[in-house]
Amino acid sequence: MKRIAFVMVAVVALGGAIASMTPASGQANGEDAGPIFVKVIPPGYRDWKVVSVAHEAGDLNDIRAVLGNDIAIKAYREGKLPFPEGAIVGRIAWSYVASEENNKIFGREQSFVAGSPTDTYLQFMVKDSKKYAATGGWGYSSFDKDGKPSDEAAMTSCFPCHQAIKGRDFVFSRYTR
């Protein structure tokens, strides 16, 4: 799920089903309208349990919490693959910023914290084997801080990278205990 925004080259082999989609906007409460696009932010995601945390340096330059809904967390903890229907793995990405406050208090330049939401603030992958059969059974989504979904071209770049980890049901993040 990481790098959806980063891999901008759309290496797509999904057929033409996405051609006629109209991106949702605003609160992202639109209905899902295609085989790989999820246009609704899963309600309550900010209350979900932690899968792990990560830092993406380089152009992304974010720090992120990877979360899962109850179905996903249960599967993670039990080591069950593939993930069951209804599992959702999400991540929140904030800008990666040095904490001047912390560094001053501790007398060292070493504390990095979460700043403002990034351009691809929220990303989710939703398991629905039938609906998203063309992309490994997962639908992908990405939203900015205002809830606006990323455009179609960006979203078609998800699966080509996730394909590389088919052995873990296409999910990058491992659950860390």
Place this chain on the structure above:
Amino acid sequence: MKRIAFVMVAVVALGGAIASMTPASGQANGEDAGPIFVKVIPPGYRDWKVVSVAHEAGDLNDIRAVLGNDIAIKAYREGKLPFPEGAIVGRIAWSYVASEENNKIFGREQSFVAGSPTDTYLQFMVKDSKKYAATGGWGYSSFDKDGKPSDEAAMTSCFPCHQAIKGRDFVFSRYTR
């Protein structure tokens, strides 16, 4: 709460009440026995909601999830200070490791993920204004991956740093939306 292990110089002004403590060990199910020491890992902490995430570079070299129990999260979200009695803010710290897997897939050296538990894997600060009056109303705790609490000298180093952020009720981490 960050840096409890790092600031090893015990700048203590807590009186002699901690002198006779015996560190607990093993599963850390011992009773709390002093004014600044919490020796029981709060049950269910791994299910708590996310306050924020951070990376401590340098000697700590960790990546961490800061979590809160329901009382703490409610206060954070409502912007209420001081935190109410019973609030617990915790953090899980994993070693900060480059993800060769991710980097290979994405063709760039920029992905850092959570590895194994650090020496101060779990840390919590527990709000009890009476019990922990000498340390700003918070009791501090730190545990390794086996649930063994950090030793007394290390724990006395918590409050001197937390004192610097009295204006936010001694809690370093801000809630990130």
